[in-house]
Amino acid sequence: MTSLNRRALLKRGGAFAAVSAASTVMGTPLIAQARTLRVGSYGGYFENSFKEHVYTAFTAATGITVESVTQPNSNDWLVTMQQATAAGSIPTDISLYARDTMIKASRLGGLIKPLDMAKIPASSNLDPYFLFDAGQGVLGVGAMSWFSAMVINPTEVKEAPASWADFWDTSKYEASLGLSKNYNAQFMDITAATFFDGAATFETDEGILAIIAKVAELKPNVALWWSAESQMEQAMKNGDVIGGQYYLDVSNLMASEGFPIKPIFPKEGNPQDYGSWCLSALSDKDAEAAEFMNFSSDPATQALMSRKIGTAPLVAKDKTDLTADEFAFVSGTPAIKPAYEAYLDKETFMKEAWDKMVAGA
Amino acid sequence: MSVADDLAYGAEKAAVAIAAPKAAVVGRVSLAVHVVLWAAVLAFCLVPLLLVLIISFGHKVEGAGWEWALTLENYKRFFVGANWPAESTSLYLGQLYWSMRYAVSAALLAIVTALPFTYLMTRQSRRAQAVWLVFLLATVSLSEVFSVMGWDIILSNNSGLPMLFAASGLTDWLKETGWFDVLRDWGLANPRNVKFKPSEVATVLTLSYLVWPYAVILLYPALSRLDPSLAEAARTMGAGPWTVARTVILPSVRLPLIGTTLLLFVFLLGAYVAITVFADPSQHTTAVSVYEHVRGSTLNAPFGAAQSVILLVTATAFLLLGQWLTRKAARPS
The missing domain is CATH 1.10.3720.10 (MetI-like)
Structure with a gap:
């Protein structure tokens, strides 16, 4: 979730960090006898918002103090935790993992342990999809999610597309779109949902190649294959592209600052990715972790995160007190669920086939 | 052997005796400098290079990371x-x-x-x-x-050369004369402007x-x-x-x-x-x-x-x- 980190640097910055860091330090000695829990999250604006808004509310509700741990991201952190677990000393009790990393962790084994779901009753608010069970019990409870959406420049594109298929229309979009160059940026999932059978198409190599061949037809319309998020942001601002795929929350933020960008939920929907809280296998804080995950699953906490951090809630909108505008800023329907397993099982094949298509080799 | 020769011989011996420890010190210092230089070259150039070379023979595990191995599959993949x-x-x-x-x-x-x-x-x-x-x-x-x-x-379109093209009327002129379509074929224009x-x-x-x-x-x-x-x-x-x-x-x-x-x-x-x-x-x-x-x-x-x-x-x-x-x-x- 680099989007939030980068935005942190641009917008809120250091003062914010200093205040929240100070409040954590000052709060600690008073309840040194009390229960504590170490929780990891991606650094920057994201972690600071958690410390300021979510952890303080959790401590107020349960008396458990949270010690915030900075994770660089999901993938690298798994490597860190793997080494730490082997060494017998872990830096955190709870880690925040994206779904693909969580699946990797469950496959490697011995890194995260099953949770006692009886002690996390509020998790019933979440769609079962967000409770990850690889066969030995629930290993991860959904924390928050984010969308990458269809975006257009509303001054150039008068009629908003009703479907992702509209982007394939060269008479409208010749050399005008911006897409991610990364094979796993979920444009394959979008294509599968629009022209094929969604995630099921990823089950065979032929299906994957058919999806990639369909994306190849779009190439004349792509002006920018971005590798850094800021490239797409600049291209939309500069008018180098008039549409494409971009993060929903950042797009809304740019639009609210007056830039010509408008995120859209076409009929096929937009890809939704999410993070999960996972308990380290070496942690002895099972009870505290369960209370934390229970608190996080509460619709009120989900709404708090949407307002303060810009993430999409993992509970239905009507369970929260989010207004229609607040909800539309971070979420929408329908959601396209990425074919995570295929991205892991066939990563070399998929990356190379995608790169060949993009390069025309 | 004359007395003079004797004296000269003695002086030479004395000089050697004085110079010897000095030469030894210089030798030790130069040896130390050499060792430090070689250690630096090893640590900062050769070891990272060797590490890259060794890793290039590693094996990728699908859906996870990679492991040490001795395979040529990465080189084969390149070609x-x-x-x-x-x-x-x-x-x-x-x-x-x-x-x-x-x-x-x-x-x-x-x-x-x-x-x-x-x-x-x-x-x-x-x-x-x-x-x-x-x-x-x-x-x-x-x-x-x-x-x-x-x-x-x-x-960039709104801030650079393409903006000049559009503002000066050059883009419209290109469109009128048909050159714009040639630029589109070459990938140097989108339907709106040059790029x-x-x-x-x-x-x-x-x-x-x-x-x-x-x-x-x-x-x-x-x-x-x-x-x-x-x-x-x-x-x-x-x-x-x-x-x-x-x-x-x-x-x-x-x-x-x-x-x-x-x-x-x-x-x-x-x-x-x-x-x-x-x-x-x-x-x-x-x-x-x-x-x-x-x-x-x-x-x-x-x-x-x-x-x-x-x-x-x-x-x-x-x-x-x-x-x-x-x-x-x-x-x-």
């Missing part, structure tokens, strides 16, 4: 792709080709433009030369990211801009040592400026010229930001691919390392070729 023998791809060879093509063309462009500039600069007053050199050294301190950002703005990125021209221009100050600074010593009376003599004998440049100036700076070109070439092989911003993905380089495999979500360090080793070997071959050319140039013809 035929991961799905060989079912199918083969020249994707990675193509990227190596673009690495070489960009590095060679941008280095040559920088040299060809920096040479006349530097020559004219050396003909100016001491003060003017100093100002130019300080200015150029200062621009070197700009990171690649800032330079690329600047060019990005110059070439200069991604394009090879933008990439090569930006890359040569990045190394241009180095070219001037490296050519400066040779050109400033050039005796002006040589060129003046040639002029008085009736040679035109072009003849003077071709027969007097160029031959006398041939060696530094080749050396500078080689240095710029090697420097450009590792360019990353300019390529990702200005080059179409069909023209991306090995350096970009290395980064994607090592830092991307597949965490395929072994394949990234194998590509690095191949890039290193290819660059070395180019340098040996350059050295051979230099030796040929050094020989009197």
